[in-house]
Amino acid sequence: MTEVPDQVYLQRVLDGDDNAFRFLVDRYQDMAFGLALQLLKNREDAEEVAMDAFAKCYRSLGSFKAESRFSTWLYRIVYNTAISKGRKKKLTVSAIDDRIVEQAPEQDIQSAMAQMQQEERQKYLGLAMEKLHPEDVTLVQLYYLAGRPTDEVAEITGMTVSNVKVRLHRARKKLYFYLERLLRDELKTLL
Template sequence: MATSVPDSVLIQQVIEGNTAAFALLVARYQSLAFHIAFKLLRHRQMAEEATQDAFLKAYRGLAAFHGEAKFSTWLYRIVYTTAISHTRRKQLHTTSLSDDNAANYPLADDARTQFQTLAHHDQKVYLEAALATLPPDEALLITLFYQHEHSVEEISQIVGLSKANIKVKLLRTRRKLYTVLHHLLKQEIADLL
């Protein structure tokens, strides 16, 4: 079965001219590749375009892949840089939270308690709303680490930052999320009363 064929075998087949093998790699990784692009671009059509561009770049550069990292990590790095270049080209503007807001970290316990009492679906809605307030690169780090369970080392390779920098950014971003969730939940309670 195609899903049991290791990436290394498919890569070798592509290098030898079997383009159908690349279609299997695309099918295997397109979902998360699109998700990475979408988190950064926050626009479906642009994310689709960036994902296609990234797969084209990966196809053209496949002979240069030497296996120092997993193929998926190498590919996601291409997706990340392609999406970043698309943001620069399109000059997207995002609203960011200042680090001053994250300084109110004591709110985290209150937000965590409120958040845990919500139904799973409601938690997801609030979490997505909170993630949408973050700069795209911070939202992507949280998504890669928590939702897709990539290691700090893999994320470091994908986004091109040091492991220490990734850890610091994850900590700061979690603090921002706690603050945003606290305000969202506080507003929801006020609206209910």
């Protein structure tokens, strides 16, 4: 069964059927909430931001020109709202040296992770992602979880495509670095 395109629901909302917006909220709430959660690290704040973003979308629907996907537009609003809220809360992140990060054995980590159960793999990935800079997590999330190409990630975050690629490259390196720390014992048995 094919999925009803967003545009159909958007048109219904513009025609006065508010309830059609419900389908869009159902469709994108997990990703919108997940994005905000990674940036804010707090469920209540993340829900507030995601709700706020949906409400802003609804109110500005008349000005949405459909030049990009609805979800791209929504994620951009979530991102901007979360960054704005995060700035007020002054999120702290740890900084690590890029030279150390370069040394992580990516293939060994991939092999070790491939042998794990899905739940365990997600647990370690989640722990490693928690250590990344919130904006890097957003890039990882949009690129790897939402499956958005780099040009769309750039549109959502307001970065240039080359900047997105550079940051994704570094974020991936850092992810492997933290995974290596978490999986140190398992990697020893593997090697």
